[in-house]
Amino acid sequence: MxxxxxxxxxxxxxxxxxxxxxxxxxxxxxxxxxxxxxxxxxxxxxxxxxxxxxxxxxxxxxxxxxxxxxxxxxxxxxxxxxxxxxxxxxxxxxxxxxxxxxxxxxxxxxxxxxxxxxxxxxxxxxxxxxxxxxxxxxxxxxxxxxxxxxxxxxxxxxxxxxxxxxxxxxxxxxxxxxxxxxxxxxxxxxxxxxxxxxxxxxxDPFKPPRSEYAALKRFGLGVFYLSVFQIMGMYVSDSYMVSEDFRELSFIRKHLILGLWGRFTLYKYISCWLLTEGSCILFGITYDGIDEKGEKQWNGLENVKLSIFENTLDFDDYVHSFNTNTNLWLGHYIYKRLKFLGNRNFSHLGALMFLAVWHGFHTGYFVAFFIEFLVIYTERDIKTIVKSNEKVSQFFNQPMVNIPLKLFLRLYTFIFMGFCLIPFVLFTWENYTYTYVSINYSGLILYVLYPVLWGPILRAVLKRKKTD
Structure with a gap:
């Protein structure tokens, strides 16, 4: 004691x-x-x-x-x-x-x-x-x-x-x-x-696993992301997002700061996960089979896939690269067991609502996961519409178009990940609505109106031409 x-x-x-x-x-x-x-x-x-x-x-x-x-x-x-x-x-x-x-x-x-x-x-x-x-x-x-x-x-x-x-x-x-x-x-x-x-x-069952190097790498990455998080905290913070100083910035600057704040928020989680993963690797519980070179892999409990996360082009990339073990748990124990609902969107929405309840009573959790549902729905619907139009698909696949398109998508995911985190991090109605007003409701206009306005317009413009 x-x-x-x-x-x-x-x-x-x-x-x-x-x-x-x-x-x-x-x-x-x-x-x-x-x-x-x-x-x-x-x-x-x-x-x-x-x-x-x-x-x-x-x-x-x-x-x-x-x-x-x-x-x-x-x-x-x-x-x-x-x-x-x-x-x-x-x-x-x-x-x-x-x-x-x-x-x-x-x-x-x-x-x-x-x-x-x-x-x-x-x-x-x-x-x-x-x-x-x-x-x-x-x-x-x-x-x-x-x-x-x-x-x-x-x-x-x-x-x-x-x-x-x-x-x-x-x-x-x-x-x-x-x-x-x-x-x-x-x-x-x-x-x-x-x-x-x-x-x-x-x-030799008493011989410790040869996982020291893999553990050291994740530990080093954890320290790096923790350091970046601390440095970013000197320029952005949760309190700044609900301040008058943030509201007075120009429209573009506010959205760039929003993206920076989103990364700041996510790096807090990533640094903790990397450090815990490193110690799990040192124990040896993260074993994930043998690679083509005959070497043991120690990424069985990888909770963030950094190469995908840092190069996201859509929000499906975030889902597949961030908090992956919880996402796998949710998919296996909740999403797939809601199959009886007969609709993938219903199962997805049900799984996200479970996550909201699991996080707590703050209204921000429910708003955040509902927005996540709308974001994923919007992106998947746009992909379906574009793929259904052969000319548009060919246009976007051109090298001259593909490169600037990827740059645009990188910027888009960077900014709007911050938007998605607003209610999740700021918790209360007063705080996250204040920030929504500050950014002129940009994300809400984009995603909430998509199913009833932007989606139908996009389908009408890019509808597939009939062929013989």
Whole structure:
């Protein structure tokens, strides 16, 4: 306890010295502690009895939770216990899936209701929202494991659980230290394969995985993006977006600043994900098979695909390159299971609404994910219309047209990603509507009016000519 107090006082003094939020600094230090925790694992626990591995993960995950949230770490612990009791009592049934889903979502929403403010809160609900997806995923996988395999999709077969994991395995998975606080998401089957030694050296199970170089690369990228984020914070901030100074800028400058602010916002998440991924790689849990050169790949938990993200030409690129593990979870456990709705757009909208609820009660979340739906719908519809007109398609495929078109799309995605983030980051109606007024409602005019105005006009202009 004395050591904990010393740690807490040291971080408080450091936060005052550098002018950083104490909770955010504690979280960053905890993410970095994943590296020494991984080194200790490699030295003393790798290849040992699974019993000791589970205990090590539980103890280290609990420690990190306590460093950040004190006794509030009891909230995720309680959810783990209740979820396990439900699955053990009801078995691999639809009732168990429903009960696990309902309990964890209701508990999370109660947490949001009792703790949230109008600002970005770093409290126990942050790791808890990550945990909720993990626990719901186990319930679905356990249910899938009892179904006829010929009725399951490829991912369902890959993730399904034939038996309920034992308690130590269950809690070790939930508390895994390099993913407990901020992710990434991964299924129980990956954790089981990892502790079973399937990702290590088969000739010597006690030999740590040769993943040091891959871990170092992601760590270096994480430090780089964190540095860029700090530098950008000197010029843009959330408070600046709701200031009179921003509103008084010219139309073009406001939109360029909007794009810069959007990158600033995303780099905050990217830097954390890169740092956590690096420690996951050091553990060896990110194994992703052998490449054509016979070398092991360690990108199995890659949460941001930087080459795609930094070269986006449309918002589908953002979806496929940013927060990829959560997107994969959403696609597997929510989107595909809404197939009974009979319409891809309905399934997409339902999945996004789940994400909005999962994030909390702020109206900005619901507006943001609805706008995401409209943006994706708009882009896909425009592509369909253009492809249906052979002359227009040929025009855009010309080298002289294609290059400036790509430059335009790069600028378009840069600016309007910032637009999409306005309600998500600014939370409250007063804040994000203030910024919408500042930018003259540009994105709303573009996307909200597209289905009823711009889309029909574009179809009329570019409709496919009839051929014999």
């Amino acid at each position: 004395i050591e904990m107090n010393i740690f807490s006082h040291s971080l408080k003094a450091l936060s005052e010295l550098v002018g950083a939020d104490e909770a955010a600094l504690t979280l960053l230090v905890s993410i970095l502690l994943g590296y020494p925790i991984a080194i200790i694992y490699r030295q003393y626990f790798c290849g040992r009895d699974q019993y000791f591995q589970h205990l090590y993960f539980i103890a280290s995950g609990l420690l990190l939770g306590y460093l950040n949230y004190g006794l509030d770490v009891a909230h995720p612990l309680l959810s783990m216990v209740v979820t396990y009791v439900i699955l053990a009592g009801l078995g691999a049934t639809a009732a168990a899936v429903g009960a696990v889903f309902a309990f964890n979502m209701i508990y999370l929403l109660i947490g949001y209701y009792t703790t949230s403010t109008e600002y970005y809160d770093i409290n126990w609900t942050m790791p808890h929202c990550v945990l909720v997806l993990r626990l719901i995923g186990i319930a679905f996988d356990y249910f899938d494991g009892q179904q006829k395999e010929d009725t399951l999709g490829a991912d369902n077969k890959r993730f399904m659980l034939k038996t309920l994991p034992n308690p130590l395995e269950f809690f070790g998975f939930a508390f895994f230290p390099s993913s407990f606080l901020v992710g990434p998401q991964f299924p129980m089957r990956r954790y089981q394969n990892f502790v079973n030694g399937d990702f290590g050296d088969k000739t």
